Amino acid sequence: MMKKKISIKDIAKLTDTSITTVSFVLNGKGRISKEISKKILDVAQKNGYEPNRMAVGLRTGVSKVIGLIVESIGGPFFGEMAKVIEEEAEKDGYRIIYCSTNNNLQKGKDMIRMLSQQLVDGYIITPMKGLEKDIQNLVDNEKPVVLIDGYFPGTSIPHVLVDNYASAYNAVDCFVRSGYKNIGMVTADLGLIQLNDRSLGYKAALKDNNLKDSSKMFLKVPFDMDKNEGVEAVKAFIVKQKQMDAVFFTTNYLGTMGLQAIKDLKLSIPDDLAVISFDDNEVFSLYPPGITTIQQPTYDIAKSAIDILMAQINTHKLDASKIDLKIPSKLIERGSTLSKATA
Amino acid sequence: MMKKKISIKDIAKLTDTSITTVSFVLNGKGRISKEISKKILDVAQKNGYEPNRMAVGLRTGVSKVIGLIVESIGGPFFGEMAKVIEEEAEKDGYRIIYCSTNNNLQKGKDMIRMLSQQLVDGYIITPMKGLEKDIQNLVDNEKPVVLIDGYFPGTSIPHVLVDNYASAYNAVDCFVRSGYKNIGMVTADLGLIQLNDRSLGYKAALKDNNLKDSSKMFLKVPFDMDKNEGVEAVKAFIVKQKQMDAVFFTTNYLGTMGLQAIKDLKLSIPDDLAVISFDDNEVFSLYPPGITTIQQPTYDIAKSAIDILMAQINTHKLDASKIDLKIPSKLIERGSTLSKATA
DNA sequence: TTTTAATGATAAAACGTTTTATCTATATTT
DNA sequence: AAATATAGATAAAACGTTTTATCATTAAAA
Numbered sequence: 194m195m196k197k198k199i200s201i202k203d204i205a206k207l208t209d210t211s212i213t214t215v216s217f218v219l220n221g222k223g224r225i226s227k228e229i230s231k232k233i234l235d236v237a238q239k240n241g242y243e244p245n246r247m248a249v250g251l252r253t254g255v256s257k258v259i260g261l262i263v264e265s266i267g268g269p270f271f272g273e274m275a276k277v278i279e280e281e282a283e284k285d286g287y288r289i290i291y292c293s294t295n296n297n298l299q300k301g302k303d304m305i306r307m308l309s310q311q312l313v314d315g316y317i318i319t320p321m322k323g324l325e326k327d328i329q330n331l332v333d334n335e336k337p338v339v340l341i342d343g344y345f346p347g348t349s350i351p352h353v354l355v356d357n358y359a360s361a362y363n364a365v366d367c368f369v370r371s372g373y374k375n376i377g378m379v380t381a382d383l384g385l386i387q388l389n390d391r392s393l394g395y396k397a398a399l400k401d402n403n404l405k406d407s408s409k410m411f412l413k414v415p416f417d418m419d420k421n422e423g424v425e426a427v428k429a430f431i432v433k434q435k436q437m438d439a440v441f442f443t444t445n446y447l448g449t450m451g452l453q454a455i456k457d458l459k460l461s462i463p464d465d466l467a468v469i470s471f472d473d474n475e476v477f478s479l480y481p482p483g484i485t486t487i488q489q490p491t492y493d494i495a496k497s498a499i500d501i502l503m504a505q506i507n508t509h510k511l512d513a514s515k516i517d518l519k520i521p522s523k524l525i526e527r528g529s530t531l532s533k534a535t536a
Numbered sequence: 537m538m539k540k541k542i543s544i545k546d547i548a549k550l551t552d553t554s555i556t557t558v559s560f561v562l563n564g565k566g567r568i569s570k571e572i573s574k575k576i577l578d579v580a581q582k583n584g585y586e587p588n589r590m591a592v593g594l595r596t597g598v599s600k601v602i603g604l605i606v607e608s609i610g611g612p613f614f615g616e617m618a619k620v621i622e623e624e625a626e627k628d629g630y631r632i633i634y635c636s637t638n639n640n641l642q643k644g645k646d647m648i649r650m651l652s653q654q655l656v657d658g659y660i661i662t663p664m665k666g667l668e669k670d671i672q673n674l675v676d677n678e679k680p681v682v683l684i685d686g687y688f689p690g691t692s693i694p695h696v697l698v699d700n701y702a703s704a705y706n707a708v709d710c711f712v713r714s715g716y717k718n719i720g721m722v723t724a725d726l727g728l729i730q731l732n733d734r735s736l737g738y739k740a741a742l743k744d745n746n747l748k749d750s751s752k753m754f755l756k757v758p759f760d761m762d763k764n765e766g767v768e769a770v771k772a773f774i775v776k777q778k779q780m781d782a783v784f785f786t787t788n789y790l791g792t793m794g795l796q797a798i799k800d801l802k803l804s805i806p807d808d809l810a811v812i813s814f815d816d817n818e819v820f821s822l823y824p825p826g827i828t829t830i831q832q833p834t835y836d837i838a839k840s841a842i843d844i845l846m847a848q849i850n851t852h853k854l855d856a857s858k859i860d861l862k863i864p865s866k867l868i869e870r871g872s873t874l875s876k877a878t879a
Numbered sequence: 880t881t882t883t884a885a886t887g888a889t890a891a892a893a894c895g896t897t898t899t900a901t902c903t904a905t906a907t908t909t
Numbered sequence: 910a911a912a913t914a915t916a917g918a919t920a921a922a923a924c925g926t927t928t929t930a931t932c933a934t935t936a937a938a939a
Contacts (some may be wrong), residue, residue: 198654200895211919216897223898224917246653247593248895251924256590258633267619272610276636279609288650290601291634293619307631310586311541311925449818456822475792476819479799543925554889559927566928567887591925594894654895 199240207240208232219244250311259502260313261291262304264321264342269474270445270489271319274341277495278317285503287314296383296416298323305331315502319343320352322384337505339498343387344517351511353497353518355489357387360522361394364441364469364487367524369402372533373439373467377410379427379451380443391443391471410434414447423447427454431466438467438533445472452480468529482528493520542583550583551575562587593654602845603656604634605647607664607685612817613788613832614662617684620838621660628846630657639726639759641666648674658845662686663695665727680848682841686730687860694854696840696861698832700730703865704737707784707812707830710867712745715876716782716810720753722770722794723786734786734814753777757790766790770797774809781810781876788815795823811872825871836863 204215210229217223218233219242225233236242250256259282263271279289290313294301298321305327308316315337318328325345331338332350344352368376378395380388392411399406412430414423427450431437442448448470460466462482470477473488501515547558553572560566561576562585568576579585593599602625606614622632633656637644641664648670651659658680661671668688674681675693687695711719721738723731735754742749755773757766770793774780785791791813803809805825813820816831844858 202895212896213898213919213921214917217918220897224915226917229918243649243653245594245895246655247590247599248654248924249897250590251588251594251894251926252896252898254924265619266609266622267612267615269610269612269615272612272615275634276608276610279634279636288655289634291618291622291632293622306586310589311591312589312631449822452822456824476822479792479795479819480822481799481824545925555926556889556891556928557887560888563927567885569887572888588925591894592927594896594924595926595928597894 198245199242200245201242204233204236204240204242207236254311256312256314257286258288258290258313259315259317260304260308261289262301262308262316262318263291263293264319265293265295266291267293268445270342270472270491273491274495277492278499281496281499294321296321302327309334309336315339315506317341317498317502320345335509337502337511339502339505341494341498343385346386349513349516351501351505351516351518353494353501353520354387355487355494355522356519357390358394358397359519360471360487360524361391361441361443362398363394363522363524365395365398365402367469367485367526367530368439368441368467369398369404371463371467371530373530374404375410375434375436375438376404377412377430377434377437377440378443379412379414379430379440379447381416381447382413383416388443395441410437414450420450423450424453424457427451428458431455431458431460438465439463439530440466440468442468442470445470445474448472448484448486449476452476452484462529463531464534467531467533473525478525478527482531485527485530486525488523488525490520490523541588542585543588544585547576547579547583547585550579597654599655599657600629601631601633601656602658602660603647603651604632605644605651605659605661606634606636607662608636608638609634610636611788613685613815613834616834617838620835621842624839624842637664639664645670652679658682658849660684660841660845663688678852680845680854682845682848684837684841686728689729692856692859694844694848694859694861696837696844696863697730698830698837698865699862700733701737701740702862703814703830703867704734704784704786705741706737706865706867708738708741708745710812710828710869710873711782711784711810712741712747714806714810714873716873717747718753718777718779718781719747720755720773720777720780720783721786722755722757722773722783722790724759724790725756726759731786738784753780757793763793766793767796767800770794771801774798774801774803781808782806782873783809783811785811785813788813788817791815791827791829792819795819795827805872806874807877810874810876816868821868821870825874828870828873829868831866831868833863833866 201215202212205212214225215233218225218230261278266272266275282289292304301321301324317339319342320340328338328350338350340350340352342354365376380392396406414426431454442451455462455466462468469485471487473486477484477486497518505511544558545555548555557568558576561568561573604621609615609618625632635647644664644667660682662685663683671681671693681693683693683695685697708719723735739749757769774797785794798805798809805811812828814830816829820827820829840861848854
């Protein structure tokens with residue numbers, strides 16, 4: 194049963210031609226007569242010839258694979274992203290090799306090292322603290338790289354991400370428009386630049402609206418807390434900040450923890466507490482009364498990332514105008530930010 | 537800057553030895569003296585030598601990559617699955633190349649063809665109707681394959697999935713225990729065997745409990761309906777089946793559509809309608825009053841799949857006792873199946 | 880001392896491609 | 910008719926590795 198894989202050499206023998214001729218025909222190069230071409234094509238087709246990617250890769254130095262290193266593919270944001278990236282890459286004949294780091298630095302380093310064994314032609318990476326050196330190294334070695342979701346300030350590694358500052362600013366603005374004045378924020382202390390940008394946007398908006406920026410209404414959930422601990426922390430935070438009438442969660446993960454906390458406390462949204470969370474998903478659209486969210490344009494981000502990467506792969510240089518790409522987000526207003534009932 | 541990748545040949549030159557010697561040392565084969573070994577290892581280390589996977593792959597026929605073909609990595613079930621598979625495979629030094637089919641048959645065929653270009657050593661596939669031939673072909677060519685989430689009845693392709701029949705049976709049982717007697721079901725007509733098994737379990741349970749099995753309380757949502765159309769279809773179904781007091785959704789996707797429908801109709805869970813859905817996720821745990829779900833043991837399924845695949849890869853034969861692996865599911869009871877208030 | 884074994888090292892072939900350089904035969908130009 | 914161009918085909922090298930077979934050299938056995 195096990196029919197041996199047919200090679201270019203076999204086709205040459207079957208058609209009584211040379212290896213070169215077959216290769217030329219199959220790749221549309223060289224100058225080969227119509228009749229011989231047809232004969233070769235026929236035989237290749239009939240025997241289901243498929244080039245050996247390893248051999249091609251060895252000879253050409255091109256693997257037609259791109260490496261996708263993300264924090265975790267589990268979440269809705271990265272899952273959707275991975276999907277788009279895969280679809281877009283496929284149009285250029287590229288496949289995706291996927292790795293997750295689970296926020297583990299060593300794992301991230303290992304992944305980069307492994308993939309750099311001539312295995313991939315380019316990288317799409319969600320950066321994490323501590324990976325600067327390794328990634329810069331790739332760039333120095335002229336490997337195409339695009340960062341998504343985060344970036345390294347001060348370097349010129351291309352990155353495409355949502356406008357985190359503006360997004361957070363808009364969230365606060367939305368609260369203010371609906372009459373909320375004591376706006377808290379819950380974030381994580383992962384040391385990620387994108388979270389920092391969100392904090393800055395939040396603070397700037399408070400300032401511009403002449404609202405008090407009390408550090409008390411600002412919670413940083415330690416990164417090593419599990420879900421239950423996180424919920425408890427948020428509960429404690431909410432209970433303590435009695436005057437707080439609105440809260441902004443800077444990630445999807447924190448947002449669902451927040452909902453759990455609010456539910457546990459039997460508070461009403463938005464009457465007791467208005468809510469906005471980063472990253473739209475099914476929970477937020479369905480959970481009564483509907484949670485207002487900042488929706489990241491997954492498709493745009495993924496598409497831009499792959500475009501920039503492909504440009505690098507094809508031209509072997511990087512377009513300086515595409516280093517820092519900020520994509521606007523979309524505020525999806527739902528019941529959780531209805532205008533405050535005037536007492 | 538761009539330091540050229542160092543090869544085994546370079547190391548040989550640097551250490552004044554032969555290519556063979558270097559290869560032997562690096563792979564711990566052959567018999568090479570301590571001193572020369574050390575010298576070679578040192579130079580390799582210092583220059584950050586990494587073997588060229590393409591060359592190794594070409595020479596050995598082993599790529600150390602496994603192909604993961606799923607319907608869509610977006611969903612919570614597959615996302616979690618992909619994560620576990622990747623982690624487990626990594627322990628054996630394998631990487632994952634990931635493809636999604638989006639329920640498109642041609643895409644599935646293409647993916648299999650592409651990956652079979654000596655690119656992967658084995659496959660984990662969520663099967664779909666129409667892919668039998670292509671997958672059987674892989675098996676016939678002695679490629680290691682494991683199916684997850686579904687299978688092809690009558691073939692002996694190894695597969696590991698949750699016990700769909702028993703899971704559905706248990707769901708009905710749960711309804712019955714809580715006093716519900718008019719139990720409907722919503723499924724999709726994707727022609728997937730796992731959905732069929734769920735239907736059979738549902739029907740068997742109805743029969744065993746002497747409940748009426750009216751085909752009227754059974755809705756098949758056409759696979760080409762988008763989310764909004766689906767919600768409308770479910771709404772119409774619920775409105776029409778006035779006597780129905782409980783409904784079982786056979787997929788995660790249908791379950792959230794169902795919640796939306798019930799919300800739109802302003803019905804109360806479980807008073808107007810008790811609910812159970814397949815596939816646990818955050819929406820179901822958070823959505824009031826908590827939706828009872830059938831939780832697939834993602835970790836167990838993924839772990840088993842990769843174990844079986846690795847066994848095939850390592851032994852070059854498949855263990856007949858591991859063809860049909862059924863993993864028990866876990867019924868997570870929440871507020872949506874609280875005991876029926878006796879009128 | 881001669882024969883046999885064991886040790887340490889290596890040359891060379893092979894994996895399946897792509898591509899450069901070359902070659903022959905025919906067509907075109909002088 | 911001789912010189913030159915072109916079309917069509919191919920030999921051979923190269924990519925970086927693994928592995929078989931071989932070759933010295935030294936140690937052990939006869």
